[in-house]
Amino acid sequence: MDVRIDELDRKILRTMQRDAGQSLDEIAKVVGSSKTPVWNRIRKMRDAGVIGQQTVMLNAEALGFEACFFVLIRTSEHEADWQAKFLKALMDRPEVQEAHRLAGDIDYILKVRVQNARAYDVFYQALISEVRVFNVTALLSMEEIKSTVALPL
Amino acid sequence: MDVRIDELDRKILRTMQRDAGQSLDEIAKVVGSSKTPVWNRIRKMRDAGVIGQQTVMLNAEALGFEACFFVLIRTSEHEADWQAKFLKALMDRPEVQEAHRLAGDIDYILKVRVQNARAYDVFYQALISEVRVFNVTALLSMEEIKSTVALPL
DNA sequence: GTTGAAATTCCATCAAG
DNA sequence: CTTGATGGAATTTCAAC
Numbered sequence: 001m002d003v004r005i006d007e008l009d010r011k012i013l014r015t016m017q018r019d020a021g022q023s024l025d026e027i028a029k030v031v032g033s034s035k036t037p038v039w040n041r042i043r044k045m046r047d048a049g050v051i052g053q054q055t056v057m058l059n060a061e062a063l064g065f066e067a068c069f070f071v072l073i074r075t076s077e078h079e080a081d082w083q084a085k086f087l088k089a090l091m092d093r094p095e096v097q098e099a100h101r102l103a104g105d106i107d108y109i110l111k112v113r114v115q116n117a118r119a120y121d122v123f124y125q126a127l128i129s130e131v132r133v134f135n136v137t138a139l140l141s142m143e144e145i146k147s148t149v150a151l152p153l
Numbered sequence: 154m155d156v157r158i159d160e161l162d163r164k165i166l167r168t169m170q171r172d173a174g175q176s177l178d179e180i181a182k183v184v185g186s187s188k189t190p191v192w193n194r195i196r197k198m199r200d201a202g203v204i205g206q207q208t209v210m211l212n213a214e215a216l217g218f219e220a221c222f223f224v225l226i227r228t229s230e231h232e233a234d235w236q237a238k239f240l241k242a243l244m245d246r247p248e249v250q251e252a253h254r255l256a257g258d259i260d261y262i263l264k265v266r267v268q269n270a271r272a273y274d275v276f277y278q279a280l281i282s283e284v285r286v287f288n289v290t291a292l293l294s295m296e297e298i299k300s301t302v303a304l305p306l
Numbered sequence: 307g308t309t310g311a312a313a314t315t316c317c318a319t320c321a322a323g
Numbered sequence: 324c325t326t327g328a329t330g331g332a333a334t335t336t337c338a339a340c
Contacts, residue, residue, distance in 0.1 A: 003215070005216065013209075013211060013216075016208070016209050017208055017209060017211065018206075018208075019206065019207060019208070020173065020174075020207045020208050020209045021173075021207040048215070049212055049215065050211060050212050050215045050216065051209050051210075051211060051212075052209065052210040052211065052212060053171075053172065053209070053210045054172060054173045054174040054207070054208070054209050054210075055169070055170055055171075055172070055173050055207070055208060055209075055210065055302060055303070056166075056169050056170060056173045056204050056205065056206070056207050056208075057204075057205040057206045057207075057208065057302060058166060058170065058203060058204060058205065058302075058304055059202055059203050059204075059205060060304055062156070062201070062202065062203045063158065063166075063203065063304060063306065065304055065305075068253065070223075070253070070255075070262050072292075087298060090298060090299055091298075091299060094303070094305030095305045096299060097299075097300075097301055097302065097303075098297075098299060098300050098301075099297075099298040099299040099300075100221065100223070100294040100295075100296065100297055100298060101294070101295045101296040101298055102223075102292050102293060102294060102295060103292075103293040103294075103295050104292060104293065106292055108298075109223050109292060109294075113304060113305070139255050139256075139257060139259055139262060140255060140256040140257065141253040141254070141255060141256075141262075142253070142254045142255060142256050143253065143254040144251075144252075144253055145240060145243060145244075145252035145253060145254060145261075146243055146244060146249060146250075146251060146252040147250075147251050147252075148250055148251075149208060149210060149250065149302055150208070150247070150250070151211055151213055151216060151218055151266060152218075152246075152247030152248045152266070153216065
């Protein structure tokens with residue numbers, strides 16, 4: 001899983017991040033190389049797990065997901081089985097797009113994407129009925145200013 | 154930009170979210186239809202902006218991006234030109250992967266992906282020297298529990 | 307909506323310089 | 324590394340049902 005990534009690799013990744021639908025020929029042209037080495041590098045990085053899933057960015061609002069919450073969670077319980085249960089609850093819920101364990105006094109942050117505020121409440125009630133949490137603060141997004149998965153390579 | 158999305162469209166989107174690299178034939182088989190109608194629907198949704206950019210998920214840690222911060226920002230300035238300047242600063246910085254304007258006492262939340270804590274500090278110093286902000290809290294991610302762009306269709 | 311066929315392009319590989 | 328060639332797929336379009 002440990003690979004050397006050189007400047008050409010980085011160029012390839014940058015290009016693929018921008019548009020993964022391009023043909024090999026196009027990618028090769030953009031990065032200033034040719035098909036064969038580019039293809040070999042892509043395969044190597046795929047095998048090494050550097051390049052993962054290929055996906056499409058969907059327009060959340062056009063599809064009826066008009067509400068996005070960032071949820072700050074404090075808990076007093078830090079035992080292993082509580083954590084396992086909590087993690088499972090997060091993994092099982094598709095409306096949780098991101099979940100991070102934090103350093104500091106806030107223990108977790110979630111990004112939750114739902115149709116509306118009501119749907120968030122349903123999610124919230126279900127979550128706190130499943131696992132004990134000490135304190136929950138929900139931040140409601142009014143406007144998505146920027147959203148990208150691209151790394152600043 | 155306003156399109157009717159039926160159950161078949163949703164199935165197509167779900168399939169493409171999971172793996173955008175599949176062939177049309179495969180997608181058609183998975184959703185229980187055939188090539189032509191699936192292709193027509195994909196094109197329609199692309200034109201309507203429902204389907205956006207096609208991209209790849211990269212392994213951030215393997216590429217040296219080991220630090221991820223959620224940044225909570227309070228500001229006292231709400232004039233139009235301050236906001237324009239602030240937005241531009243966010244758009245111009247590739248380490249800002251997400252930026253949302255919030256309801257409530259916290260005005261903005263950012264997700265910032267950088268190589269390490271030092272790189273975050275460079276970002277932070279640059280940002281506050283460009284625009285005035287009243288209060289900034291940085292939450293450091295210790296562990297990315299979940300990360301997906303898939304909508305729960 | 308479906309199936310099937312067409313031209314074109316692309317993928318993935320391999321040989322050769 | 325490069326170019327060039329290849330067989331097999333996939334894309335995109337179209338006609339016909």
